[in-house]
Amino acid sequence: MRSASGLGFWAANTRQRTLAASVPATEASLVCLIAALTGAVFMSLALPKANLTPLAPVGAAALFWAWFGLPPGRAFLVGWAAGAVYFGSAFSWFAETAGAYVAPFGFLLVAGPALLEGLAFGAAGALTAFAARRSRAGVAPLAAAAAFAALEWLRSSGPLGLPFANLSYTQVESPLAPLAAFAGSFGVTFVLCVLAAYVAAAIRAPKRADVGRATLVAILCTLAAIAAAWTFWPARRVAAPTLRVAAIQGNIPQTMKWERSTFDVSNERYELLTRRAAASHPALVLWPETVVTADLNLMPQLVARFGALARSAHTELIVGSKQNTPAGEYNALYAFRPEGGLDAIYRKRVLVPFVEALPASWLFGHLPVASLVSRFGAGTSSGILDVGGMRFAPLICWESAFDGAAHGAMRDGAQAFLIATDDAWFGTTAGPYQHAQIAQMRALETGTWVVRAAATGISGIVAPNGRFTKIGPLERIAIVEGAVGAPQRSPYSALGAFPIGIALCVLYAGLAFGVRRP
Numbered sequence: 001m002r003s004a005s006g007l008g009f010w011a012a013n014t015r016q017r018t019l020a021a022s023v024p025a026t027e028a029s030l031v032c033l034i035a036a037l038t039g040a041v042f043m044s045l046a047l048p049k050a051n052l053t054p055l056a057p058v059g060a061a062a063l064f065w066a067w068f069g070l071p072p073g074r075a076f077l078v079g080w081a082a083g084a085v086y087f088g089s090a091f092s093w094f095a096e097t098a099g100a101y102v103a104p105f106g107f108l109l110v111a112g113p114a115l116l117e118g119l120a121f122g123a124a125g126a127l128t129a130f131a132a133r134r135s136r137a138g139v140a141p142l143a144a145a146a147a148f149a150a151l152e153w154l155r156s157s158g159p160l161g162l163p164f165a166n167l168s169y170t171q172v173e174s175p176l177a178p179l180a181a182f183a184g185s186f187g188v189t190f191v192l193c194v195l196a197a198y199v200a201a202a203i204r205a206p207k208r209a210d211v212g213r214a215t216l217v218a219i220l221c222t223l224a225a226i227a228a229a230w231t232f233w234p235a236r237r238v239a240a241p242t243l244r245v246a247a248i249q250g251n252i253p254q255t256m257k258w259e260r261s262t263f264d265v266s267n268e269r270y271e272l273l274t275r276r277a278a279a280s281h282p283a284l285v286l287w288p289e290t291v292v293t294a295d296l297n298l299m300p301q302l303v304a305r306f307g308a309l310a311r312s313a314h315t316e317l318i319v320g321s322k323q324n325t326p327a328g329e330y331n332a333l334y335a336f337r338p339e340g341g342l343d344a345i346y347r348k349r350v351l352v353p354f355v356e357a358l359p360a361s362w363l364f365g366h367l368p369v370a371s372l373v374s375r376f377g378a379g380t381s382s383g384i385l386d387v388g389g390m391r392f393a394p395l396i397c398w399e400s401a402f403d404g405a406a407h408g409a410m411r412d413g414a415q416a417f418l419i420a421t422d423d424a425w426f427g428t429t430a431g432p433y434q435h436a437q438i439a440q441m442r443a444l445e446t447g448t449w450v451v452r453a454a455a456t457g458i459s460g461i462v463a464p465n466g467r468f469t470k471i472g473p474l475e476r477i478a479i480v481e482g483a484v485g486a487p488q489r490s491p492y493s494a495l496g497a498f499p500i501g502i503a504l505c506v507l508y509a510g511l512a513f514g515v516r517r518p
Contacts, residue, residue: 079125083118347379
């Protein structure tokens with residue numbers, strides 16, 4: 001039978017094998033909270049418009065350092081607080097323009113999503129703290145990185161997913177970018193968090209030889225993965241683009257767009273800009289989302305007018321508008337053939353919850369603001385268009401943020417993407433910049449060209465390597481002209497996010513429950 005002193009020595013030795021003490025003092029918890037909140041601020045500064053990319057792993061390391069020093073319950077609360085700060089900053093543009101419609105409750109457009117999405121940080125904190133107490137110290141940071149990336153996947157998926165402010169988006173022009181072609185955006189987040197978590201573990205336990213060795217191995221493996229991704233990256237050498245395209249940015253402010261007096265002015269401006277763009281002989285001209293602020297299918301004279309415009313410019317003309325049918329109203333893109341006449345109508349498939357559609361109307365339909373929510377129907381087809389020998393998949397605004405929509409279109413044979421969006425809602429805030437950054441990630445993941453037309457910006461053409469080859473300035477009238485070419489298909493374009501997300505969950509479970517500490 002062990003003596004009391006022997007039991008004490010055994011207990012002390014067991015605590016030293018973990019990355020954190022089992023019952024931290026109040027002062028230690030406060031230090032961890034300050035570290036986590038500081039990390040959240042640093043991470044938010046990596047997003048547009050600050051774009052301080054190196055601060056993303058620094059902020060993540062501060063988060064993991066805090067979580068390693070707390071029990072799961074406190075780590076959840078600290079993580080939730082840090083998540084609320086991070087998303088509150090990242091989502092600050094949500095209330096721009098729209099906040100006035102629900103005044104004096106406009107702040108809820110930011111606070112509500114921030115608190116809800118902050119739960120993902122809370123859950124990541126609890127899972128990290130759990131792994132730190134259950135797993136060997138050398139693998140606990142790997143489990144922590146898997147937990148964070150898996151929760152980013154979960155919060156970004158499904159009909160109520162909110163795929164903005166993902167940590168990976170900050171890396172679209174960093175050395176980590178090629179990883180997206182193999183593991184998608186969530187794989188990029190995982191690799192970034194592996195580095196951050198191991199550095200945090202090394203700082204927290206600087207005298208632990210096993211932690212130091214594991215950190216060195218993690219850094220070397222990460223560098224090897226980045227080098228391999230760069231070496232075998234299909235988009236590292238992009239074939240010369242040959243198909244001319246143009247995106248029209250009419251710069252009609254959101255405060256004026258829906259006024260009846262602006263209707264004719266807007267149509268005439270876009271027609272004039274399209275005629276100017278025709279001088280460079282584009283095979284395709286893309287207008288932004290809902291340029292025509294009416295149900296275009298119920299306006300035969302305007303349909304004929306746009307068909308004539310496409311014929312005179314000899315281009316495939318894509319016009320954003322609405323469609324009203326007996327089955328419902330849709331946010332739509334109308335494609336007019338170069339020979340004139342209507343080619344196809346694409347209906348938006350992924351709708352913005354509580355803006356374009358009201359989920360669980362039986363529950364939320366009685367709220368005072370429910371009458372402000374549109375009741376659009378959801379499309380079912382990827383609506384791929386054949387233009388100049390290439391197959392283009394249209395995406396409207398919000399749905400471009402869901403990698404599942406892009407992956408589904410790739411499955412249907414898409415070779416490039418057309419993103420039509422109305423970011424005028426968000427003025428000159430970080431919103432248009434964040435949304436444009438997501439278009440870069442879609443190009444990286446799929447190895448395809450992206451043509452983006454935004455009402456007030458940011459319009460542009462993105463190459464398969466995730467870089468803008470042409471870009472229009474924010475809040476300016478612009479014609480963005482350039483060329484696109486054949487895709488450099490990536491392994492991820494055939495894989496999609498679901499296997500990556502499941503693999504992250506399995507990895508965490510295996511490390512947290514299968515590799516137990518002595």
